[in-house]
Amino acid sequence: MSEPNANAIKNPSRPATNVRTITSLAMLAAIAYVVMLLSKMLPQVSGFLQMDLKDTVICIGAFLFGPLSAAVISIVVAVVEMFTVSDTGPIGCIMNVLATCAFCCTAAFVYKKFHTRKGAVYRKKRTQGSAIAGLFGGALLMTVLMLLWNYLITPIYMGMDREEIVVPMLIPVFLPFNLVKGGLNMALILLLYKPVVTALRKARLVPESHAPVEGKGKLSAGFLLFSLALLATFVVLALVLMGIL
Numbered sequence: 001m002s003e004p005n006a007n008a009i010k011n012p013s014r015p016a017t018n019v020r021t022i023t024s025l026a027m028l029a030a031i032a033y034v035v036m037l038l039s040k041m042l043p044q045v046s047g048f049l050q051m052d053l054k055d056t057v058i059c060i061g062a063f064l065f066g067p068l069s070a071a072v073i074s075i076v077v078a079v080v081e082m083f084t085v086s087d088t089g090p091i092g093c094i095m096n097v098l099a100t101c102a103f104c105c106t107a108a109f110v111y112k113k114f115h116t117r118k119g120a121v122y123r124k125k126r127t128q129g130s131a132i133a134g135l136f137g138g139a140l141l142m143t144v145l146m147l148l149w150n151y152l153i154t155p156i157y158m159g160m161d162r163e164e165i166v167v168p169m170l171i172p173v174f175l176p177f178n179l180v181k182g183g184l185n186m187a188l189i190l191l192l193y194k195p196v197v198t199a200l201r202k203a204r205l206v207p208e209s210h211a212p213v214e215g216k217g218k219l220s221a222g223f224l225l226f227s228l229a230l231l232a233t234f235v236v237l238a239l240v241l242m243g244i245l
Contacts, residue, residue, distance in 0.1 A: 021065060024205045029073045032057040033080060040085065043242040046169070048158065049177050051238055052096075055103050055185040059138075060196055062108030063131070063189075064206060070108055074100035091157040098149060102142040103182060107189075110134030128223055135189060139182025143175065150174045180237045187231035190223070 036054040044050055054077060062070030078096040086092050114130035147170055155162040200206040239245040 020205050024200060025061060025065065025069055025073060027205070028057055028061040029076050032073060032077045036077065036081060037085065043244065045177050045241045046173050049173070051181055051184070051242070053185060053188065055100050055181075056188040056192065058100055059104040059107055059135070059185065059189050060193055062104040063111050063193060064197065064200075066112060067105035067108040070104035071097075071101050074104065088157060091153055095146075095149060095153060099142055099146055099178075102145045103138040103185065105138075106141050107131075107134035107138035110137055131190065131193070135182075135186040139179065139186055142182050143178040146178045147174055176237070177241060180234055180241055183230065183234035184238060187227055187234055190227040191231065 032054040035057055036052055039052045039054065040050060042051050058070050058073050058077070061073055074097050078093045078100070081096065082089065082093040088095075111130050111134040114133075151162070151166060151170060154160060154166050160166050197206060236245065
C-alpha cells in the first residue's frame with residue numbers, strides 16, 4: 001500500500017478559523033460604515049472636507065488581520081457609501097479608498113513587522129512602540145498622498161481652478177486637515193485597540209494569537225495618559241479647523 005499523502009490531511013480547525021475571520025471582518029465593515037455615517041454629522045472643514053473616523057475601526061481590523069484585510073474593508077465601505085449617502089461618485093470613492101489604505105495598511109504593515117518577531121518578552125517591549133510608529137507613519141503617508149491626489153483630482157470633481165484655487169489651499173487647508181484627521185484616528189486606535197481585541201477574543205471571534213500581549217488587555221497608566229493627551233490635542237485642533245473654536 002502507498003503511504004498516505006500528508007498534504008491531503010486537512011486541518012479541521014481551519015474552516016472554523018476562516019468563518020470567525022470573515023465574521024469579524026464583516027462586523028468591522030458594518031461598524032466602520034456606521035461610524036462613517038455618524039462622522040457626517042460633524043461640521044465640514046472649508047465647506048467640503050469631512051472629518052471621518054471610520055479609519056479607527058478599519059485600522060483595528062488591519063492590526064488584527066493584516067493590511068490586506070484593511071484594503072478589503074476600506075473598499076467595501078467606500079463602495080457602499082458611494083451608493084447610499086455619498087454625493088462625490090466614483091472619484092470620491094477612490095479618494096476614500098486611497099486615504100484609508102495609505103493610513104491603515106501602512107500602520108498594519110509596520111505593526112505586524114515588529115509584533116510577529118519571535119520572543120514574547122521582545123513583543124511586550126515593542127508592541128506599543130511599533131503601533132505608534134506604524135500609526136504615525138500611516139498618518140504621514142496619508143497626508144502626503146492626499147496632498148498629491150487633492151492637487152490632481154479636486155479640480156476635476158469640484159470644478160475648481162487648479163492653479164488659482166486648489167494650489168493655494170494645499171498647505172493652509174488640505175495639509176492640516178489630513179494631519180488632524182490622521183491624528184484623531186491614531187489617538188482613538190491607541191485607546192480602543194486593546195479593549196476591542198479583548199471583547200472579540202471573549203466572543204471567540206479572534207484567535208488567541210491576536211490577544212493583547214500586555215496585562216491581559218489593560219493599558220498602562222503612562223500609555224493611557226499619552227493616548228488621552230494625544231486625543232485631546234487633536235480634538236482641539238479639529239474643532240479649530242471646523243470653526244467651532
